[in-house]
Amino acid sequence: MSENARNRLLLALSIVMAAIYLFPLYWMYVTALKSGSEMFATPPSFWPSSAQWSTFAYVWESRNMGRYLWNSTVIAFGAVALIAMLGTGCAYVLARYRNIWVDIGLFLILMFQVLPASLMITPIFVGFSQLGLLEYPRLAVILAITAKSMPFFVVLVRATFMAVPMELEEAALVDGNSRIGAFLNIVLPLARNGILVSAILIFMQAFGEFVYSKSMIQDIQLQPASVGLNSFMGPNTSEWNNIMAYATMYVTPILAIFVLLQRRIVSGLTSGALK
Amino acid sequence: MGIRRTMISIALALASASFAGMGARAEDVKLVLWSLDRDIQPAPNLIKEFNAQKNGIQIEYRQLQFDDVVSEAMRAFSTGKAPDIITIDNPNHAMFASRKAFLDLTDMIRQSKVIKPENYFPGPLKSVTWDEKYYGVPKATNTIALYYNKDLFKAAGLDPEKPPQTWTELVTTAKKLTNPSKNIYGLTFSAKANEEGTFQFLPWAQMGGATYKTINSEGAVKALTVWKQMLDEKLASPDTLTRSQWDATATFNAGNAAMAISGPWEIDRMLKDAKFQWGTALLPVPSEGAQRSSAMGDFNWAIFSSTKHPKEAFKALEFFASKDVTMYKDFGQLPARSDLPVPPTGNPQKDSALATFVEQLKYAQPRGPSPEWPKISKAIQDAIQAALTGQMEPKAALDQADAKIKSIGG
C-alpha cells in the first residue's frame, strides 16, 4: 500500500471515529438550532429543518451572557494563577527527591481530592462564613477551586519536572547559582511548556466549575456562566433549544482554543524543550 | 468578641435611633427573600411591585433551584446567614417549623386584616401548621388529575366524554388505547425515585384508605399492584421509573401517551404543544363511590425566626397575599384560597381543566406534616421502585417501607 493511500485510509478512519465521538456535541449544536416543536419530534431529526439562528442573539441578550462569561473568566484566571503559584514549586520539590516523605506527600495530595465538591461544600461554606470570606464570594470560590484542582496540577507538573535532567540544575549550582537562582533560571524555563499546558487544562475545568459557585456566590452580578446555565435548567423546562444555545456559546470559544492549542498541549506536557 | 459585638450593636441602635429622632427618613429596611420562582413566576414580580411602593422596606431577591432550596436554607440558617423570607415546598415546612427555625406567625395572623386562616383551603393550611400554630402562609397550591387525549379515545372507539372513573376502568381503557406499533402508551405518569414519585403515589394509597402511617394496608397494596400492572403490561412506558412528571407529560403532548396524570402547571404548555383535543377528569378511585383523594403540591411563604425585621417581613407577606386575587391571571398558579374563585380565562378548554383541578383540590391532602418527611418519602419511593422493577412483591415492598417509617418515628 502506498504511503498516500495509507494516509487517506487513516484519515477516513479517524474522521469516522471522530464523528461517533462528537455526536453529543453535534446534538447540542443541532438542538440549539431547532425550533420548539422540532426538538421533541419522533423519530428525531438529525438536521434542523429551518435553522433558528436568532436563538443565539436572544439568549445572549436575555440571559446577560456577557456578564456571566466575564465572571467565569475572572474566577478561572484567579484559580489558575493561584494554583500555578502554589503548585509549581510543590511539584518541583516532589519531583526532585525520592524518599519516604515524598511518598507521603504524593499520597496526601491524592487523598485531599477524594470527596466530590457536593460533599466538600458544606464544611467549606461553614468555615468560610466563620472567617468572613463569603463577603468576597468570587475570592472564596477561587480558593475552593484551588484546593480542589491543585492536586491534579501537581501530579501533571511533577511529571514535567521529572523530564528535566537533574544534571542541568546541578551544573547551575556548581556555577555559583543559589537554589532559588537555579530554579528560576534553569529548571523553570525548561518546564515552562508543561506548566502552561497543565494550567490550560485547569483553566477549562475552573471555567465550568459549578457546585461551589452556586452556593457561595449569591449575588447574581457576580455569578459565573455555569450558575447562569443552571438557573434556567430547572426541572420544568422546555426551552432546550435556548439552553443548548447558551451551552454552545459557553463552550465553543474554549473548544476552539483547545483544538488549536492541543498540539502544543501534548508536546508541552512532555516538556519538549530539549528535543 | 461577645462584648465587641454588643458594643457595635448598641452603637448601631443608638445611631439609627438618633437618625429617626432627627426626623430624617431612616434607611430603608432591607429584607432578603429566597425562592425558586423564575422571571415569569410570582416572587420576583411581586417583589418588584412591593419595592416600587417605596414604603421604607426594600426586598432583595435570590433565585434558587428546586433541589437546592432546603440545603441552601439549612446551611445559611446554621451559619446565621438565613434570608428573612423563604418559599418552601409544603412537605418540608414541618421540618423547619418543628425546630422553630421559622417564625411563629399565629399572633400576627390573628391581627392581620389581609391574611385570614379561614380563607385558605384546609390542606395547604395544615401544611403550614405545627403544634396548632401557624408557621407560614400558603403561597399557592396545586394537585394532580387525569388528562386524556379525546382524539385517541375516538380512534380507539371510546366515548371521549366518558373518561375512566375507577382504577379498573383506567386499566381497561389504557389497554384499549395502547398501541405499540404507533408508539402510543395508554397512560403516562411518574414513579421517579424522588419526591415526585411519592407525590404521585400517595393519593392512590389514600384513596385506598391508607395514610403514610399505614402504607402497607390493603388499599395501598392494591394501588401499587395497579401501578405494577401498568408497567408490566407496557400500558405505561418503562421510563416512567426515571422520568419526571414534566417529561412524562411531554410524551402525552406529543401524542405518544393517551392519558397523563399531572398537575395544572401543564395546562399552558399543553395548550401550545398538544395538537389534539384533550380533556381532564378527577383521579380515578378504587371503586365507584369510594373516597376521593389527591396530592397537594406547591410552596408556602415562611419567615425565618432569625430575622431582625419580623414586622416588616410579615408586611411583605400581607402584600403578597393581597395579590392572590390575580395570581392565576398573572402567573398561571392557583392561589391556596377557598374564598377566591378562579376567574374565567376565556378559553373554554382551559376553564374546564381549571374547574377539574379546583374540584380535585377539595380532596387534596398534604404530605405529612412531619419533620421527618424526606425520610418517610424516601421509604415510599424505595417501595414503589422495588415493586415496579419486579424485585419485590408490592405487599413485601410496602411492608418494608412501613417498618422503615415506623422506625423513623414519623
Add this chain to the structure above:
Amino acid sequence: MKRVFSSITDGRGFDLVLVGVPFTFLLALSGLPLLYNILMSFQEVDMFSLGSVIRPFVGFRNYLDLFTQPETVSILKNTIVFVVGSITGQFLVGFALALFFWINFPGASWLRGLFLVSWVMPGLVVGAIWNWILSGDFGVLNFLLQQTGLMSSNIFWRSDPNFSLWAVILANIWLGTSFNMILLATGLSAIPADLYEAAEMDGANAWQRFWTITLPMMRSTIGAIIALGLIFTLQQFDLFAAITDGGPNNSSNVAQYWAWDLSFRQYDFGKGATISVIMTVFVMFAATVYVRSTRHEVRG
C-alpha cells in the same frame, strides 16, 4: 535571621517553603473539610448543628445503621462496577486513540484535538444530552440501533435495572476518554525514538515493541492516569443526577450519589458523611497505586 533567609534561598529551607505553603493551604481547605466529614460520621447531625463542631457523639451507630440497610451492599457493589467499568473503558478507548493518532498521518494532530471535547463541556449539558440519547422510547441510541438492524425492540437504558448502571458507565467512558487520551498521548511522545529504532534493528515486531518498550516506559504515566481516573470517577455526579437519579430501585446508585442523597435529600448528614468516609478507603487504594507507580519513573 540571616541564616534562615539564606536557607530559604539556597538550602533545605527552599524546598520546605515550596512544599510547606501549598500543603498548609491544602490542609486547611481540603484536609479540614475531610476531617469535618469524618467527625460527622461519628455524630448526630441536623440542620442546626451544621455550623458547629460539638455535636452529640454516637460512636459507630451511623456505620452500623448503614450496614443494616438492605441497599448498602448493592450500592457499594455498584460503585465498584462503576469505577472498574468506567476506568477500564476510558483507559482502553483512550489508549487505543492515543496509539492511533500517534501514527503520523496528515490531519492526525488536528483530529486528535477534537476528541478533547468532553473535557470542555459543562457537566450539566453532558448529562442532559446523554439523558436524551439514552431515553427509551425516543432516544437517539435506540433509534440508531433499530435503524441499523442491530436490535429489534427498544432497550430502556435508564429504567431497566439490568442496564441503568451501564448506561451511566457508557456516558462516563465518553466523558473520561479525552483526559485519558491526552495524557497517554503525552506519555507516548516522551518515549525516545531511538529505543524503537534499536528494537526494530533487533527484529522485534510491532507487538513485541509494544510489550517490551511502550508499556514499560509508560508505567508511571499509566499509574498517574489510573489514580486520577479513579478520583474523577468517584467524583462523577452530574451524570447520575441527569440520567437515572440512582434508580430504578438503586440499581444505578453509587456511593458518591448516595452520600449526596442522604445528606441533601434526606438531611441525614451523619450517614452521608459515613459514606464519604468509606469512599476515602477506595481512594487510599488509588493513592497507593499512584505512589507505587512513581517508583518506576525514570528521571530525565
